[in-house]
Amino acid sequence: MATIGSRTSSIASDWKSNSYYLAAEQERWVDVFWNAATPFRRLFDHLDVRKVVDLACGHGRQSARMLSLESVAPAIEKVYLLDVNQENIDACTERFRNSANNSRIEMKKISGADFRPLEDSSITAIFCYDAMVHFEYDAVLSYINDAARILQPGGRALFHHSNFVSAPGADYKENPHWRNYMSKSLFAHAANRAGLSVLDQVTIEWDGERNLDCLSLLERPKDTDRIQTARRERNRDLYGKIRRKLMSLRR
Numbered sequence: 001m002a003t004i005g006s007r008t009s010s011i012a013s014d015w016k017s018n019s020y021y022l023a024a025e026q027e028r029w030v031d032v033f034w035n036a037a038t039p040f041r042r043l044f045d046h047l048d049v050r051k052v053v054d055l056a057c058g059h060g061r062q063s064a065r066m067l068s069l070e071s072v073a074p075a076i077e078k079v080y081l082l083d084v085n086q087e088n089i090d091a092c093t094e095r096f097r098n099s100a101n102n103s104r105i106e107m108k109k110i111s112g113a114d115f116r117p118l119e120d121s122s123i124t125a126i127f128c129y130d131a132m133v134h135f136e137y138d139a140v141l142s143y144i145n146d147a148a149r150i151l152q153p154g155g156r157a158l159f160h161h162s163n164f165v166s167a168p169g170a171d172y173k174e175n176p177h178w179r180n181y182m183s184k185s186l187f188a189h190a191a192n193r194a195g196l197s198v199l200d201q202v203t204i205e206w207d208g209e210r211n212l213d214c215l216s217l218l219e220r221p222k223d224t225d226r227i228q229t230a231r232r233e234r235n236r237d238l239y240g241k242i243r244r245k246l247m248s249l250r251r
């Protein structure tokens with residue numbers, strides 16, 4: 001299990017008993033993510049939602065909306081709502097207690113830096129909205145790494161993260177809209193290093209701040225892609241060895 005840093009735990013505490021949760025239920029605050037005309041929705045429609053994770057679920061408004069969509073809901077077999085704060089898990093348990101969807105929903109408190117206890121290669125899609133924008137960079141990198149572990153080959157993750165790089169080292173609460181330090185390109189680099197393909201990245205404005213945030217759509221390559229890459233690399237090594245042998249014979 002990845003260890004959670006002190007900044008990550010203090011950020012987690014900022015989101016306990018926060019007035020945000022009630023305000024965020026307003027239709028216009030939810031529509032930003034789910035309206036068909038938004039980049040969120042365009043990219044979300046590239047996910048296979050059979051086994052889907054809502055990372056940093058808060059009080060569950062994003063999953064509630066997802067489960068209400070006729071074009072999305074029937075495909076969902078299981079939604080995992082994950083959050084670092086137990087009180088949010090309790091709020092979600094209460095919210096969905098009498099819902100017809102209850103049997104398709106599982107809530108889990110997580111450490112704050114990885115997806116455990118979810119199992120390796122068990123998930124077809126991950127999404128994270130309005131939350132990772134606040135996370136410390138090392139927690140973001142840790143989640144990217146662990147996404148590569150839980151996604152099935154061909155599984156995808158859609159992360160809404162910060163693209164704010166103007167104040168390295170600052171307290172995130174001093175930054176516009178509490179955005180933490182992160183960039184589109186650092187995020188893509190980390191995804192590549194984790195073995196994930198970056199299918200798309202779109203910078204977006206937030207409340208008038210241009211390019212403040214970014215949406216990154218990542219994919220765990222299908223095993224056939226990995227096997228082909230491994231074969232190509234092995235052949236390249238083999239040809240190199242043969243070439244070096246021939247050169248040494250010629251001398």
Ligand SMILES: C[S@@+](CC[C@H](N)C(=O)[O-])C[C@H]1O[C@@H](n2cnc3c(N)ncnc32)[C@H](O)[C@@H]1O
Pocket residue numbers: 008011012015016020024055056057058059060061062082083084085088110111112113128129130131132135139
């Ligand atoms: C602004 S709220 C967004 C909640 C939800 N995604 C939504 O759109 O309503 C931020 C959420 O991130 C969670 N959180 C903060 N740090 C976290 C971490 N390191 N790992 C997982 N969740 C975290 C908080 O508990 C809170 O639920």
